[in-house]
Amino acid sequence: MNGIKIRPETEKDYRAVEELTREAFWNVYKPGADEHYYVHMMRSHPDFIPELAFVLEKDGRIIGNIMYTKAWLEDENGSRKEIVSCGPLCVAPEFQRQRLGKILLEHTFELARKMGYDVNINFGNPGNYVSRGFVSCKKKNVSYIVDGNFPTALLVRELVPGALDGRKWMYIDSTAAACCEDTAAVERFDATFPPKEKKWMPSQEEFYIYRHSSVVR
Numbered sequence: 480m481n482g483i484k485i486r487p488e489t490e491k492d493y494r495a496v497e498e499l500t501r502e503a504f505w506n507v508y509k510p511g512a513d514e515h516y517y518v519h520m521m522r523s524h525p526d527f528i529p530e531l532a533f534v535l536e537k538d539g540r541i542i543g544n545i546m547y548t549k550a551w552l553e554d555e556n557g558s559r560k561e562i563v564s565c566g567p568l569c570v571a572p573e574f575q576r577q578r579l580g581k582i583l584l585e586h587t588f589e590l591a592r593k594m595g596y597d598v599n600i601n602f603g604n605p606g607n608y609v610s611r612g613f614v615s616c617k618k619k620n621v622s623y624i625v626d627g628n629f630p631t632a633l634l635v636r637e638l639v640p641g642a643l644d645g646r647k648w649m650y651i652d653s654t655a656a657a658c659c660e661d662t663a664a665v666e667r668f669d670a671t672f673p674p675k676e677k678k679w680m681p682s683q684e685e686f687y688i689y690r691h692s693s694v695v696r
């Protein structure tokens with residue numbers, strides 16, 4: 480992989496991963512970003528899965544990472560199954576679109592499968608995920624617990640084909656990302672990094688559309 484290696488994240492990588500996350504997400508989904516704060520807080524959340532936190536390293540520099548939390552699916556009888564949810568996932572801007580995101584996803588899919596997980600679900604821009612086997616939640620009968628809808632951005636990847644067996648499911652996400660609702664805490668954390676200009680980018684509107692629309696038929 481051109482001198483790029485993939486390895487588990489260690490404590491020594493924490494700040495570098497937060498810096499990378501800030502760079503990669505800055506202005507993509509909102510003016511500025513809060514994903515670096517999410518990463519920072521996620522590691523001490525009970526739903527965090529440290530065994531699935533991986534980094535890409537090139538010449539001693541962290542240029543990509545992926546993290547996971549637990550999430551759940553509940554069927555019509557109220558029976559729950561634990562699954563995984565990937566994200567944040569990022570690659571340093573100058574290394575994007577070179578299939579490094581693919582490596583992070585596929586490496587951790589394999590590991591998650593070995594750990595006994597059979598489904599991965601997350602909210603994301605479909606363009607980043609459909610070529611990695613993710614499909615619309617609607618196709619797998621997975622609605623979002625909060626409103627019963629099938630959000631366009633809610634994407635399902637069976638790690639074991641047929642794992643969802645046609646039942647009706649509701650997706651219950653981890654509360655780990657709720658830390659970002661404390662915008663003052665996000666700002667305080669962000670102030671520990673070099674200043675960076677917040678601005679509008681078209682990708683923000685694109686994701687708004689995905690996040691606030693649903694697949695209906």
Ligand SMILES: CC(C)(COP(=O)(O)OP(=O)(O)OC[C@H]1O[C@@H](n2cnc3c(N)ncnc32)[C@H](O)[C@@H]1OP(=O)(O)O)[C@@H](O)C(=O)NCCC(=O)NCCS
Pocket residue numbers: 503504507566567568569570571574575576577578579580581582602603604606607608610
């Ligand atoms: C999303 C991200 C992790 C993808 O990593 P990457 O290494 O750039 O992606 P890959 O090269 O593996 O390509 C992933 C897929 O994106 C799509 N893609 C590739 N180039 C693209 C382009 N120029 N425009 C739009 N989509 C493109 C393709 O579907 C591609 O699959 P393919 O390789 O089978 O064609 C990376 O772009 C990133 O860090 N973005 C900012 C943070 C972010 O949005 N993270 C995801 C949260 S939803």
